[in-house]
Amino acid sequence: MSRVPATNLQLKNDSRIGVVGGGPAGSFFALHVLRFAAQKKLRLHVTIFEGRDFSRAGPVGCAKCAGLLSAGAQRHLKTLNLTLPSEIIQSTADSYVLHMAGGTVEIFPPHHNRKIISVYRGRGPRLSPLSESVNFDEWLLHQAEQAGACIKFCAVTAITAGPHPAVHTGQTGYHFDLIVLACGINGRRIQFNGFDYHPPQTKMMIQDELAQLPGQNRRIHVYFGRRRGIIFGATVPKGNFTNISLLTTDDRPSLKTVDRFLAESRAGGQTQRLCGCKPHIAVSRAQGYFADHFVAIGDAAATRLYKDGIGSAARTAERAAYTAVYSGIGAANFRRRYVPLCRRIALDNFFGRLLFASWEMTNRLPWLTHLWLHALNAVGGRLHSADRCRLALWNMFTGDDSYRHIFFSLLHPGVVGLLLTVGWRLRRGQPEIKKVGETGEHIQ
Numbered sequence: 001m002s003r004v005p006a007t008n009l010q011l012k013n014d015s016r017i018g019v020v021g022g023g024p025a026g027s028f029f030a031l032h033v034l035r036f037a038a039q040k041k042l043r044l045h046v047t048i049f050e051g052r053d054f055s056r057a058g059p060v061g062c063a064k065c066a067g068l069l070s071a072g073a074q075r076h077l078k079t080l081n082l083t084l085p086s087e088i089i090q091s092t093a094d095s096y097v098l099h100m101a102g103g104t105v106e107i108f109p110p111h112h113n114r115k116i117i118s119v120y121r122g123r124g125p126r127l128s129p130l131s132e133s134v135n136f137d138e139w140l141l142h143q144a145e146q147a148g149a150c151i152k153f154c155a156v157t158a159i160t161a162g163p164h165p166a167v168h169t170g171q172t173g174y175h176f177d178l179i180v181l182a183c184g185i186n187g188r189r190i191q192f193n194g195f196d197y198h199p200p201q202t203k204m205m206i207q208d209e210l211a212q213l214p215g216q217n218r219r220i221h222v223y224f225g226r227r228r229g230i231i232f233g234a235t236v237p238k239g240n241f242t243n244i245s246l247l248t249t250d251d252r253p254s255l256k257t258v259d260r261f262l263a264e265s266r267a268g269g270q271t272q273r274l275c276g277c278k279p280h281i282a283v284s285r286a287q288g289y290f291a292d293h294f295v296a297i298g299d300a301a302a303t304r305l306y307k308d309g310i311g312s313a314a315r316t317a318e319r320a321a322y323t324a325v326y327s328g329i330g331a332a333n334f335r336r337r338y339v340p341l342c343r344r345i346a347l348d349n350f351f352g353r354l355l356f357a358s359w360e361m362t363n364r365l366p367w368l369t370h371l372w373l374h375a376l377n378a379v380g381g382r383l384h385s386a387d388r389c390r391l392a393l394w395n396m397f398t399g400d401d402s403y404r405h406i407f408f409s410l411l412h413p414g415v416v417g418l419l420l421t422v423g424w425r426l427r428r429g430q431p432e433i434k435k436v437g438e439t440g441e442h443i444q
């Protein structure tokens, strides 16, 4: 990438950057911008405004997320020389168990070194708080502080445009050379004066936490298609607890849906609900997310559909920081260097939408569900193609690969051949293809 400035709006020594939001996007931005500035021997002053009270358990101090860290997000921490302390890591799961109308299939990681890590984005469940040291967001924010950022724990109420745009917290205004909007989509309302920023469209989800369900501490369960009104449900092990996340067909779902889900999925042994929240998830790109002296990152700009929001926050943060330091802080700089990444994310989400729609259709048609379950469970003859299917689903659940790549990998002639073979055998009532587990093998 050439480093020729597209405008004369540049960061200089002692330039001031205000970051609104101290979630993953805000902290990653601060870490990257200070790293790039050090490379360029530039002295910057970075202030992060964070409105959450990390000392409180439950939704008030939490980012309301299942807390899975994709391989990409984990790699990103490594590029910043950051190692997650063991107390932050709540669980390391070995597999995903996919539940569909006609049966289940367990999907294992394609490589031993691909781990699924879960973390808390707050202090744990409201009715069963954990120690302060488990909070991933607080830890990451602390890393940004140690790298030189100044943290102000207060809510931002308004942002005003201008050559030195201002961040307002109640009565106080702070002027900066660049404002970075990293407030996500679940925070307090911010008034935008002089900016044409429109946040992404969202859908409401439901979350809760239960005491650990028996036998679930190393598996993530994903549920499709069975339960009325629930498009997608997942249970994620987190230390002594299990997180439940549900996406429903209802625009304003009720927390009672969790009870129905538990009863119908029989996922629950212990069913006392310990937390409960209804966070939004972003399903489109924001509008007006860059301008002179202004850029939005993370959920506030563009994120992957239903997956790897933390990884997307890290990627957008890094690209925006690179642009600001090496290209400039004008709208033209962001359009040229930063927008292509957000467009790529949005385009990839188009393939994500196709995949989720096809998957939903599969779950509505019993014969198709049956076919897929047999194909996913197959070992032997067309093993390579069955592996391809399992890898595609693994990547779809974890967010480890782009939706576009997953989509085209499922159109591979080998996969089509496998489905045709399985369909033909099922139709002729031939003995089932051997299943994963029966031979003691699984994909590695």
Ligand SMILES: Cc1cc2nc3c(=O)[nH]c(=O)nc-3n(C[C@H](O)[C@H](O)[C@H](O)COP(=O)(O)OP(=O)(O)OC[C@H]3O[C@@H](n4cnc5c(N)ncnc54)[C@H](O)[C@@H]3O)c2cc1C
Binding pocket: 020, 021, 022, 023, 024, 025, 026, 049, 050, 051, 052, 063, 064, 065, 066, 067, 068, 069, 070, 154, 155, 156, 157, 182, 183, 184, 185, 186, 187, 188, 189, 190, 205, 206, 207, 245, 246, 279, 280, 281, 297, 298, 299, 300, 303, 307, 308, 309, 310, 311, 313
């Ligand atoms: C139910 C659910 C489950 C999810 N599961 C996963 C998962 O398992 N893995 C994954 O990678 N992603 C997951 N996501 C997505 C993930 O939560 C987001 O993509 C990610 O948190 C985005 O990071 P961010 O920093 O952009 O925003 P956020 O994490 O929302 O951080 C924004 C920060 O800004 C602060 N803030 C907001 N407004 C203000 C204000 N006015 N003043 C001051 N501070 C403010 C907030 O307090 C917060 O700390 C899930 C989302 C949902 C809804």
